Amino acid sequence: MAFAAVFLVILMATPSVFAMDYPPLNYPVYWNLATNYTIWTTRSLSAGDKLTFIYDFTHTVEEVSKSDYENCVSSNALETHTGGNTTITLKEGPSYFICGTPGHCAKGMKLQVTAKAPGMSTPTGGNGAVGLSSVAPLIIGLPLALVAFLS
Numbered sequence: 620m621a622f623a624a625v626f627l628v629i630l631m632a633t634p635s636v637f638a639m640d641y642p643p644l645n646y647p648v649y650w651n652l653a654t655n656y657t658i659w660t661t662r663s664l665s666a667g668d669k670l671t672f673i674y675d676f677t678h679t680v681e682e683v684s685k686s687d688y689e690n691c692v693s694s695n696a697l698e699t700h701t702g703g704n705t706t707i708t709l710k711e712g713p714s715y716f717i718c719g720t721p722g723h724c725a726k727g728m729k730l731q732v733t734a735k736a737p738g739m740s741t742p743t744g745g746n747g748a749v750g751l752s753s754v755a756p757l758i759i760g761l762p763l764a765l766v767a768f769l770s
């Protein structure tokens with residue numbers, strides 16, 4: 620009886636761990652002089668995830684090289700975006716964005732992200748946000764199984 624209960628709990632917990640298909644995530648980026656962008660360097664992102672920059676007409680979004688990011692140079696931008704709402708799909712590897720308005724990058728409007736290979740955001744890969752939700756059924760299920768086993 621106890622073993623049957625343990626099995627049942629494991630069966631209930633298993634599908635959400637292995638069968639869930641996680642879509643790419645879309646992160647808002649509030650692109651202005653007040654936001655602190657350093658947290659983005661520690662975020663776990665995957666290729667295919669998107670950044671949606673939300674900004675007013677005083678700013679632009681310029682995708683630049685690493686050295687131009689470090690030196691706040693927007694004249695060689697790989698891509699320039701304006702209009703206040705720009706969604707960028709991340710490629711694998713690092714990406715660098717700065718604001719093209721003079722002085723803004725130097726004041727901190729610069730964003731660096733690194734995206735892992737696609738598929739790394741699946742539960743087995745360990746994307747932080749996704750990983751937690753995928754193990755939640757186990758965290759809940761194991762105590763239940765223990766209770767069932769002991770009773």
Ligand SMILES: [Cu+2]
Pocket residue numbers: 651677678679718719720723724728
């Ligand atoms: Cu700006």
